[in-house]
Amino acid sequence: MPMNKKDLKLSILDIGTKLQGNNVSQTLKDSTERIQLADELGYTRYWFAEHHNTANQVSTSPDLMIAHAATHIKRIRVGSGGIMLPNHSPLKVVENFSLLEALHPGKIDLGIGRAPGTDGLTAYALRRSREAVTTDDFPEQLNEMLSFFKRDFPSNHPFSQIIPVADVLVPELYMLGSSNGGVQFASNEGLGFVFASHLAPHLAIPVLLNYRSNFKASPFMSEPKSIVSVIVITAETEEEANYLAGPVELYWARLYTGDVHSPFPTLEEASKHVYSSNENLARTRNKDRFIIGSIETVAQKLRYLAKETMVDEVMIMEFYSDKTASQKAYRLLAKEFNLVTYKETFK
Template sequence: MSINNKDIKLSILDIGTKLQGNDASQTLKDSTERVQLADELGYSRYWFAEHHNAANQVSTSPELMIAHAAAHTKRIRVGAGGIMMPNHSPLKVVENFSLLKALHPERIDLGIGRATGTDHLTAYALRRSKEAVTSYDFPEQFYEMLSFFQRNFPADHPYRGIIPIPNGGNHSLIPDMYMLGSSTGGVEFAINEGLGFVFASHLAPHLAIPVLKRYHNKFKPSAHNSEPKGIFSTILITAETDEEAEYLAGPVELYWAKLHTGDIHSPFPTLEEASKHVYSVNEKAARAQNKDRFIIGGIQTVAEKLRHIGKEAMVDEVMIMEFYSDKKASHNAYRMLAKEFNLKG
């Protein structure tokens, strides 16, 4: 695959961060405005994450967010980044996403995660099963989900007669599927089943490029995809200049420094709070260690980095994790990126 300066596609990952002064309703309203802007500007897709028992995040049900976003946009693909399989029954995932695909043909993506996205107690409350929380049965869940989608259980399988959604026996209600990864594990499912693959570089920056290269080079074509569809996901903050971008990045840098020093309940900082904060010794160390988790800079600096990443990781799409503390700055950044990469709005 050849990547040139005009080939990078851009997408957005929304984790439903609740900014200070906003309630859940305002947070969801802001997400709706953002996905409509992304649709207008020509972004490829807009995904919603799944987190539970998180003090500052309201994206607990990607399926509901997808249905709402798709109904309020025209062209952009919408999806889950992702559905955390240990929290769900495979049948229910298939039913939900088959319905979404029926409502919005050619616009629905299903990103699949292997983790719970929450703590053990909350995972237990979601599944009501200690075994589901303490054992690792993702492979069984994954292949059961694929079999429900593809209607190809063995003849003697007890689930063979279950019909998730009537579809005339064809595969028209199967969404585009992607494995999510932040290590070397999830990529093997994507390779072997011919699915798309998204690497969360903010969780393991040093692994992102080698794992995405492995995915591209080892990919096995399937009924889902004839060629690899890799996406590099990152936290990105940009503005007109490097200096302005550094200022706008203050809240996310402080937020992650606090997370890595054990403060998981503080609200997402404002620009003013971040600019005035005096870092403790431990926070300074965490901030330094976190530098590679973010891409921060003026639009030209960021564009150069993204084009380099696209070439090195052998991908033509970058997914930006939404982490701005100012809505106007967020919208301006997405407009600048759309212009820089000639997105077709």
Template sequence: MASNQVNGDLKLSILDLATMYNGESATQTLQSSTDLVQLADCLGYTRYWFAEHHNTKHQMSTSPDVLSAHAAAVTKNIHIGSGGIMLPNHSPLKVAENFSLLEALHPGRIDLGIGRAPGTDGLTALALRRSREAVTTYDFPEQLDELLSFLTHDFPNDHPFKNITPSPDKGLIPDIYMLGSSDGGMQFASHYGLGFVFAAHISPQLAVPMLRAYRKNFNPSAFMQEPNSVLSLIVIAAETEEEAEYLAGPAELQWVRWGTGAFHHAPPTLEEASSHRYTAQEEAVRQENKGRFVVGNVGNVAEKLKKLATEAMVDEIMILDMLTEKNSRHKSYELLADAFNLKS
């Protein structure tokens, strides 16, 4: 398991949505993800996760298990996994089979991050789950129980799935994390003794209290003996404040569009973002979004991240990658790796 020491060396990780920037093709976008995970592996980043989103025009992150298989095959040391598998869309047995298989292929390097949301709209959720009852019924607690029991081969004796074997090897258990942007994910993580990743880019005001509550309420388990928590948010570092603000423009504009109901625009380019004139409504949303981002020269960014980590009682920051330019993206991660001595 990863280290659980709080206030030690801060670890950095990456969350990839496989977004198609600047008119890229799907193949170009996935090649960019491949290049970035290989760079992150060389720079000393702790883990690299893929999200699960469906029915999106500009994201290729539909299948984090498939992307994880590819990323693990082209790297050597970095942990690879899902941020997350949206469990309501899947059979717990199939998730257990897939991630046991990944763990067998890449021992000690596979993470299973689990989410409770569908990661899509209602109609697409229906297409994924194939019944209206599955869409309207909230049975996540039962799903999670099944998944964990499949992974540990430990159903109660009277359970109908007792004799189903997801893998011949009982030791093939990835590191398991709950994702959350509210108290729901925190409660599951602390109750079951799982890792916990809080999405501060979704609910920045809840990040510190939820991450602190997780540590306070954590129950040791067969999965983790000590709490293991991660704070996720958007981080953009550059050599100067001015460059960082410029590079953050597209992400800021995209979040403003999402906040005002404009979901179907292509991701903004740097030029589009720099020339955009915000309306009063958009500017208000833009200011509300400031807590989702840490932007600036690398020295200031490093200090802000250390402060956030201390407040939230975490020893790891997961960066949601939203830089539109490949060179600037790589430079940002290189600067952060140097600032935090990730290779040491």
């Protein structure tokens, strides 16, 4: 069944990109302004990523970002995209998100990731031992976390007497994935599922369809709930959108040629950059990671992606190098998809 304008929900994923000329405080202030705008425009949710030891990203603690953001919104949901469980104690995650849910009932999402979100050395610094870095115990960690939420440890389990918080408080739970791995946990445990199509665009359709086909109802969700995330750069015209996409295209080309330390490019820098042969190759291979174009072009592609993946929500990864262009793009998308809750937004 084709998607129509009112069917498709839009959300935002913020990785805390620090633009050139900004310090961390300004980056966080911009995020706060962005979530307030998203709330006003009618976006469904706003998530914060977890990354460590990066020169350009400041979102190291999604739970802290959520706690701050939730005090500045009225309707929009806020959450993690995600909490990288290998870096954390399952009990502490449950405690933190139970308290967030108590503070902001019905507005908190907990997205869980399987990767550390960083390099090996930093992963070691985040965890308790070298063994914790080299051992894949994610299934055990996830089961432990879910059991703390459900209070269903067997009576002989050593954790059965531990009470994370006084009341059973459960945020909306999602599993993140960019391969065939995470989807199995989501469908088997009855969790929501978010697929990062910017990391593996060729897998988005089969993996998301697999999730829906194999979903098993649970105390957390009675039916499948899936989201596809994608990098979107849009503007009123194709020409403007392609210009605004210059920094993210250059940034990702550099990533795939081994340059992980350069700052996020400015519009001027990207427009003047002469691509090396390796960068050009990476740029070509990266094309499917982005949806770039006028609002009409982008809307058509987003509706097609949503239809093919059978999702009713698209999460847009924030990757603009200009704050004004970012705000304008979110307004254009909100208007195109009838998200706006207040007419005065476009006055």
